[in-house]
Amino acid sequence: MQNSLPRYRGSPWPWLVYLIFVPFPWLWAPPDPDTVLAAAVATAIFLPVYLISFRLSDATLPFAAAAMVLIGLAVSPFPLGWTTFSIYAAAAVARLHSRWHAGIGIVVIALIVLATGLLLRQPLGWWGPSLLFVVMTGVVTMSTAAFYQRTQALLASQEEVRRLAGTAERERITRDLHDVIGRTLTLVALKADLAGRLVSRDPDIARAELAAIAEAARSGLAEVRAALAGQLGGxxxxxxxxxxxxxxxxxxxxxxxxxxxxxxxxxxxxxxxxxxxxxxxxxxxxxxxxxxxxxxxxxxxxxxxxxxxxxxxxxxxxxxxxxxxxxxxxxxxxxxxxxxxxxxxxxxxxxx
Structure with missing residues (x-):
């Protein structure tokens, strides 16, 4: 049931605002031309991967997340916010249907950020907060995706209930109309036969039977209306x-x-x-x-x-x-x- 539901995607555009953290270290250390170029190339490669990730299936989404992590690793030696790309990667894997796979992906990305920061001996302030954001962003996105999937499951269940209720109502109307029309037409046919036999022998009784036929027809019509309205049953x-x-x-x-x-x-x-x-x-x-x-x-x-x-x-x-x-x-x-x-x-x- 879960895999048959649409995956939570959201809109990719609002989250691009967090790319401002890529040049954030430049506030206290002006970049050299190589750093600016590395940041521009990394961002240019990241953008199409990020946008395409919102259209991928569960089978291919981890590859897009891995590509985002690799982009960050490629520019990690430069003085820029390379961990920003890992945060986007954590948000991407968190959208997987499988909560288990999403959790593993977030943990792996967090470990990669931790290992890279330690190996490069960068200041903790460069990558420590981002490590926290990787976990927080992943968990929040997982929660949002889980809420979305539960909502979709509830909507699917409600639609199924409506469909079954419609089917049950059609079956009820069929049963009620069968009973009403069968009884009415049978009674009309019997009284019509009786009136036909009596019309020459006893016109008064024949007229009474014809009146009974008219009454049965009117009663049957009222019961048909009641059946359609769901009010049949004495x-x-x-x-x-x-x-x-x-x-x-x-x-x-x-x-x-x-x-x-x-x-x-x-x-x-x-x-x-x-x-x-x-x-x-x-x-x-x-x-x-x-x-x-x-x-x-x-x-x-x-x-x-x-x-x-x-x-x-x-x-x-x-x-x-x-x-x-x-x-x-x-x-x-x-x-x-x-x-x-x-x-x-x-x-x-x-x-x-």
Missing amino acids: TLAHETSASLAALETAGIAPIVTGDPTAVPADAGAVLAMTLREAVTNVIRHAGAQRCTIGFAAGPDDARLVVEDDGVGLSFREGNGLRGMRQRLVAAGGRLELQALQPGTRLEASVPA
């Missing part, structure tokens, strides 16, 4: 009543065991959507004569059982069953299907 008792009416319209005898009002509200909201899809499947696929709906609420979980005496578990798990399973699993529950002789038994449970 009480388990209300969904039980609607399921019983749908079964009776389909000519399937409903039997209810248990009390849906005894199921806690949170668990009931999940089981209500499960009941809606389960009854829709019975009406559309089972070819059943009877359907039993059972409720049970214990101290740990609430259960819904839907049994029919139809053709049995002969259909594949499609979007409806998959949506039921996903909704129950998201709530910490489970879904079990069992083939009966004849018919199918569906049991759903969620924590109470």
Whole structure:
């Protein structure tokens, strides 16, 4: 994860102000022409190496830092601030992703400055403070880079959360619309068939069925809007009543065991959507004569059982069953299907 994040780079331009420390010793010892030339050549070589270092990868950045150190070593015999180039080198290696490699690089640069100052027997005031600045600059840059990388990791995590939330929301809308549209269209189709059969025999009842179709369509439209707004879901008792009416319209005898009002509200909201899809499947696929709906609420979980005496578990798990399973699993529950002789038994449970 860490190496996949962009490395902290910052802007190279503000830090060039510290090049004023290269001619700093000249304040008390005027330079000779050779010293001025050495300083000019070293700075001219350093600038492109420094600027390019902000574009290099972790694999090549240490070479740029090494080049900066070598530039400083090349002019170390001259009376100028040669350690300034080592400070820039420490800042460069501190931008490595690996904190371990960055720390080693800073230590190596500090040791090189120490060894060079001692070997050349230069006054401690020439290189001692710079040795401290090598360590301080490296540590501060490491801290800044670490903060930047943590920020980038947090932003990446937030983006992933947003992406997963968007995916979950699309899946929820798909499940809810499948349940709503499946139930509504099934009910409309059943009542339309019934009205068609009754229109010549009993116009009054046929008109009542047509009115029921219009009401079902309006109710379905309201539920679609609620699903899109994330507000879909009635009480388990209300969904039980609607399921019983749908079964009776389909000519399937409903039997209810248990009390849906005894199921806690949170668990009931999940089981209500499960009941809606389960009854829709019975009406559309089972070819059943009877359907039993059972409720049970214990101290740990609430259960819904839907049994029919139809053709049995002969259909594949499609979007409806998959949506039921996903909704129950998201709530910490489970879904079990069992083939009966004849018919199918569906049991759903969620924590109470």
